[in-house]
Amino acid sequence: MGLSSGGGPCRFSKPEDGDRCRIERSWSFPTMNLLQILILALVQGITEFLPISSSAHLILTSQWLGYPDQGLGFDVSIHLGTLFAVCWYFRAQLRDLVRAWLPGARGENAIESRTLGWNIIVATVPVALAGLFFADLVEGPLRDVRVITATTLFYALVLWWADRSSASDRDTPVTWRIALWIGLAQALALIPGTSRSGITITAALLLGLSRSSASRFSFLLAIPTIVMAGGYGILQLILRDELQFLPGYVLAIAVSALAGYACVALFLRWIERIGMLPFVYYRLALGVFLALGVL
Numbered sequence: 001m002g003l004s005s006g007g008g009p010c011r012f013s014k015p016e017d018g019d020r021c022r023i024e025r026s027w028s029f030p031t032m033n034l035l036q037i038l039i040l041a042l043v044q045g046i047t048e049f050l051p052i053s054s055s056a057h058l059i060l061t062s063q064w065l066g067y068p069d070q071g072l073g074f075d076v077s078i079h080l081g082t083l084f085a086v087c088w089y090f091r092a093q094l095r096d097l098v099r100a101w102l103p104g105a106r107g108e109n110a111i112e113s114r115t116l117g118w119n120i121i122v123a124t125v126p127v128a129l130a131g132l133f134f135a136d137l138v139e140g141p142l143r144d145v146r147v148i149t150a151t152t153l154f155y156a157l158v159l160w161w162a163d164r165s166s167a168s169d170r171d172t173p174v175t176w177r178i179a180l181w182i183g184l185a186q187a188l189a190l191i192p193g194t195s196r197s198g199i200t201i202t203a204a205l206l207l208g209l210s211r212s213s214a215s216r217f218s219f220l221l222a223i224p225t226i227v228m229a230g231g232y233g234i235l236q237l238i239l240r241d242e243l244q245f246l247p248g249y250v251l252a253i254a255v256s257a258l259a260g261y262a263c264v265a266l267f268l269r270w271i272e273r274i275g276m277l278p279f280v281y282y283r284l285a286l287g288v289f290l291a292l293g294v295l
Contacts, residue, residue: 032074032248036067041252044078045085045259049219049267051159051198051279052286056148059192060290063145073242076233077249081256083226086219088257089264093220116220122176123183123200124224130187131228138190149290151193156283159198162205163276172208174217181207186221196225198279211271219264 043061047054062070087094093113099105100113131138141147172178185203189196197218204214237243 032067032070034248034251036065036070037074037248037252038255039065040067040070040074041078041081041255042259045082045256046263048079048082048256048260049086049197049222049263051195051201051276052283053148053152053193053195053198056152056193056195059143059148060145072233072237073244073246073249074252076230076237077252078256079226079230079233081253082260083223083230084253084257085260086222086226086264089261090220090223094223116174119174119176119179119217120221120224123179123186123221124228126180126183126187127190127225128228130190131232134190138192142191144192145290145293147191148193149287151191152283152290153287155194155198155202156280156287159202159276159283160280162202163211163280166205166208166211170208171210171213174204174209174213178204178207178209182217182221186225196222201276205276211275212268215268215271219268 047057096113100110182203185199189199200218201214
């Protein structure tokens with residue numbers, strides 16, 4: 001679907017309404033208004049890093065509010081916003097990762113950063129392969145409320161079990177084998193309703209990481225995953241000759257970035273105290289609500 005700055009016809013009865021309508025259209029996508037951009041960008045920023053599935057909430061929000069398809073360009077924009085958020089939050093650690101790969105980098109910090117870098121690469125391979133081979137399935141039949149209902153309920157119980165089984169005084173270091181298992185779990189997040197952060201944190205907890213370490217590794221793992229998804233989306237726009245710049249992109253990126261950064265900061269500050277139970281309850285409530293609506 002092509003993207004342009006024009007919207008639908010504006011109707012107004014007073015002269016000053018015309019200015020308001022022109023402003024709203026200038027910030028809009030072909031089938032989106034300003035309010036829709038704000039709501040969906042906030043949903044993406046808030047849910048991307050919580051273990052509740054951003055893809056499911058974007059799909060459900062659009063369906064519940066009767067929004068038309070927002071288009072690939074908007075999807076790329078809001079994911080870029082959350083990418084900027086997580087990169088800015090972990091900017092010091094990312095700087096250490098880059099320095100560790102430079103020639104002549106030595107010392108314990110450089111060794112730890114290189115190890116972390118390799119672990120992130122290992123954990124990213126499964127989702128890259130899964131996305132390559134199952135993209136049509138994920139973007140087609142699996143984008144269904146019944147699928148979202150089942151995954152929301154099932155992975156709520158798995159998250160509860162993982163959090164309940166984890167020991168508060170244990171924090172196993174991430175090895176390449178642990179990273180691979182977390183990466184294999186992340187591949188399941190291509191199914192809407194699973195939650196990328198939720199399934200990776202769940203796997204990390206079951207493998208012996210603390211809540212804080214599991215969450216940090218999950219969030220760092222989001223960076224190459226979002227880069228790949230965003231890069232693929234931009235490539236698709238180029239191939240369709242639909243890559244355009246719209247003012248609405250800036251707004252979508254900014255809102256999702258600010259919401260995403262706040263979410264990461266607050267989540268990591270509170271997770272050791274509150275645990276995963278609030279998110280388990282939320283997923284169960286949402287799943288039951290959806291099941292009643294579906295059935």
